[in-house]
Amino acid sequence: MxxxxxxxxxxxxxxxxxxxxxxxxxxxxxxxxxxxxxxxLMTIIRGFENAEVIGIGVVAGLLADIFIQQKKFNVLAVVLPLFIWVVFYVGIAIFEGMGWDPELWTGAIVLSTIWSFILHYMIRVPEREADRQSTHFKEKNVI
Incomplete structure (x- = not known):
């Protein structure tokens, strides 16, 4: 990979x-x-070689759901790929031995995190109309 x-x-x-x-x-x-x-499904395709990867998916999904509920989409765009790839590469290094130099796999992690952030801004998750109206309503009643 x-x-x-x-x-x-x-x-x-x-x-x-x-x-x-x-x-x-x-x-x-x-x-x-x-x-x-x-x-x-990725584990099934690889013949259950590294089934422990499923745990990364579950924890990453929970982490994403927590950030989504708190409406921290910018943080989600950075933390989620960072978490997935750090755990993945550290797991490979511990259990199978890493064939890459540390500069290479940390560079892959940094590049994937930056790429996720770029994708986030290209797709641009907008603030929902209902959220805007409730904020606008609260501001009008304060005055």
């Missing part, structure tokens, strides 16, 4: 989340379900 695979996988993991957030208000647990199914 190279740096390009890390960036492509980041794209496949983050873009659906951004499009879902752009269109709907998601209930808690929806990204956990999305990531768990995704990571299970």
């Amino acid at each position: 190279g740096i390009s695979n890390t960036i492509i996988t980041t794209t496949f993991l983050m873009v659906p989340v951004y499009f879902l957030l752009k269109r709907w208000t998601l209930p808690f647990g929806s990204i956990t379900l999305l990531y768990t199914v995704n990571f299970v």
